[in-house]
Structures are given as C-alpha cells and as structure tokens.
Amino acid sequence: MKLTxxxxxxxxxxxxxxxxxAVLLxxxxxxxxxQPFKIPSSSMYPTLKIGDRIFVNKFIYGAKVPFTGIKLPKLRDPKLGDIVVFLSPIEKKKYLVKRYIAGEGDTIRITDGELFINGKAIQGSPFNKFFYYGRGEFGVENKVITVPEGSFYALGDNSANSLDSRYW
Known part of the structure; x- marks a missing residue:
C-alpha cells in the first residue's frame, strides 16, 4: 500500500x-x-507515607528554566510548615521531600526536646510529634543555629528516620 x-x-x-x-503541553x-513525585521513604511519616504520590507546585517559589540557570519570579517565599521538594545537597540528582522550618537569618534551637524558631516555641507541628534531635550541632541542647544566607532549614516529620538539614 502506497501512502499518498x-x-x-x-x-x-x-x-x-x-x-x-499534547507532548509539548x-x-x-x-x-x-x-511535577509529580513518588514518596520513596518514611522521612515524612505520618504526613506522607512510602508510595504516596504528590504534585509539586513549581511556580509558587519560582520555577527554573532548564539548561539556563534562569529562575522565574516567585509568587512567595516558603512559610513555616510548608512541604518543600528540593535537590539533595549531598546526592545532587536526588530529590528530597521535607518540611520547611526556617529561612536565611532565622535561628533554630532545641530546649528539652522542644523546637524554637527565632525564639518562639513551635507547638502542634508534625516535626514536634516525632522529633529526634541528636544529630550534629542541631543535637546540642540549647545550641542556637543561624540559617546561613541563601539557605533554608528543612526537617522530615519522622525526624528519627530523615536525611535532612541536620546533616548538611
């Protein structure tokens, strides 16, 4: 059969x-x-369970234009308690899903197992329910940590099983 x-x-x-x-769209x-993501670990348990699927709103914090390094304008900065997805500072191609707890210049402290951000106790939050703080400087009782410029601090809700900002 010949195609005309x-x-x-x-x-x-x-x-x-x-x-x-459709493909371009x-x-x-x-x-x-x-962008869709599948939850690979229990680091955000009980909020997100292994195998849960989520959609990440990319334009709210400013999406990046691929292969250019250009970042589009953001609608707002992350707020305390937002769930954020970001590339791991350790494994550059691995995405992490964590809870945003502090931005640049904010201070973080633990006293008697309670989390303080900028001197205010954070109560009723998921990261207090499953809080394990014996990691690096973050595990030192009453040690105040200041988030460096251009950085943020993120924790997993299941902090006993979470590779998060306490490690980098």
Missing part, C-alpha cells in the same frame, strides 16, 4: 499534530507548573 500526499496530510492533521501538541506543565 493526502494520506500523509491526514495522518499529520489527525494524529501526529495532536500528539505533538505536558513538558511545559511539568517544567514550569507542576
């Missing part, structure tokens, strides 16, 4: 063109608007 020009035009208009538009959405 009319057949090629039909195939392009009815099949290839819509598929191409999906890439655009995934790059700038929302």
């Amino acid at each position: 020009n009319k057949t090629w035009i039909y195939l392009w208009e009815e099949w290839a063109k819509p598929i191409l538009v 999906a890439l655009l959405i995934r790059t700038f608007i929302a």
Whole structure:
C-alpha cells in the first residue's frame, strides 16, 4: 500500500499534530507548573507515607528554566510548615521531600526536646510529634543555629528516620 500526499496530510492533521501538541503541553506543565513525585521513604511519616504520590507546585517559589540557570519570579517565599521538594545537597540528582522550618537569618534551637524558631516555641507541628534531635550541632541542647544566607532549614516529620538539614 502506497501512502499518498493526502494520506500523509491526514495522518499529520489527525494524529501526529495532536500528539505533538499534547507532548509539548505536558513538558511545559511539568517544567514550569507542576511535577509529580513518588514518596520513596518514611522521612515524612505520618504526613506522607512510602508510595504516596504528590504534585509539586513549581511556580509558587519560582520555577527554573532548564539548561539556563534562569529562575522565574516567585509568587512567595516558603512559610513555616510548608512541604518543600528540593535537590539533595549531598546526592545532587536526588530529590528530597521535607518540611520547611526556617529561612536565611532565622535561628533554630532545641530546649528539652522542644523546637524554637527565632525564639518562639513551635507547638502542634508534625516535626514536634516525632522529633529526634541528636544529630550534629542541631543535637546540642540549647545550641542556637543561624540559617546561613541563601539557605533554608528543612526537617522530615519522622525526624528519627530523615536525611535532612541536620546533616548538611
């Protein structure tokens, strides 16, 4: 069977063109608007369980344009308690899902197992329920840690089983 020009035009208009538009639209959405993630560990238990699937709103904190280093304008900064997804500072291609607890210049302290941010006790939060603080400087009772410029502090809700800001 020989394909005529009319057949090629039909195939392009009815099949290839819509598929191409759908793929480009999906890439655009995934790059700038929302990206799916599957939860690989129990570090955010009980909020997120192993195997849970989430969509991450990328434009709220400013999506990055691939291969350019350009970051689009953000709608707002992360707030205390937001769940954030970011690249691990240790394993550069691994995404981590954690809870944002402090931004640059904020202070963090533990006293009698209670978390204080900028001198205020954080009560009723998921990271207090499962809080294990014996990691590095963060585990020193009453030690005040100041979040460096250009950084933020994130903890897993299940802090006994979470690779988070206490390690870097």
